[in-house]
Amino acid sequence: EVHLVESGGGLVQPGGSLRLSCTGSGFIFSRSWMTWVRQAPGKGLEWVANINQDASSRHYVGSVQGRFAISRDNAKNSAYLQMNSLRVEDTAVYYCMVKYDVGGWGQGTLVTVSS
Amino acid sequence: QAVVTQEPSLTVSPGDTVTLTCGSNTGAVTSGHYPHWFQRKPGQAPRTLIYATSSKYSWTPARFSGSLLGGKAALTLSGAQPEDEAEYYCLLAYYGVGEVFGGGTKVTVL
Numbered sequence: 759e760v761h762l763v764e765s766g767g768g769l770v771q772p773g774g775s776l777r778l779s780c781t782g783s784g785f786i787f788s789r790s791w792m793t794w795v796r797q798a799p800g801k802g803l804e805w806v807a808n809i810n811q812d813a814s815s816r817h818y819v820g821s822v823q824g825r826f827a828i829s830r831d832n833a834k835n836s837a838y839l840q841m842n843s844l845r846v847e848d849t850a851v852y853y854c855m856v857k858y859d860v861g862g863w864g865q866g867t868l869v870t871v872s873s
Numbered sequence: 874q875a876v877v878t879q880e881p882s883l884t885v886s887p888g889d890t891v892t893l894t895c896g897s898n899t900g901a902v903t904s905g906h907y908p909h910w911f912q913r914k915p916g917q918a919p920r921t922l923i924y925a926t927s928s929k930y931s932w933t934p935a936r937f938s939g940s941l942l943g944g945k946a947a948l949t950l951s952g953a954q955p956e957d958e959a960e961y962y963c964l965l966a967y968y969g970v971g972e973v974f975g976g977g978t979k980v981t982v983l
Binding site: 793805807810820853855864865866 | 909942964969
């Protein structure tokens, strides 16, 4: 069974930083693209970033470009989202997700950006 | 950035069939966009129902199916059940750029 666990969320002031982690099990992590998705209060799902199997390809939604960085450590079956220069509008539940034939989601971690 | 459009809401009677669509402002949706469909119920993490246009998972109820229809991706629910009441999101991949979710369709089973 596919299992994804996010951690690292919390309350941070505008301009601050957080690092989210996602650890996977039940699938071959090193063969999977990893994706971060967020959902702000009262809003729909928003794709944030993804990273390919060997970290040679990374993509970001425009609103986080230059502020967020996605990475992975296949030895630890983990993906990360380093979030810098956080803004109030980054407040959301952040999910990691695996697409295609794996099809798994984590339970999400809440990030609140507020003074 | 591309914009992906979905019907904001649809109402279906139990046992009826409904089709949700997912379009792109960049042109026709093709298999190259690898359309995915997700179900989201309140208080739960999203669940993936369909990947790569029409492929299902072991947990995908047989009444859900995916296809391409009239230049859009489509999710068809054949024989709606009360437990299918949820929000449904599509996700399209844009090569070399990233991915975009649609705004979601709220399905009410009444």
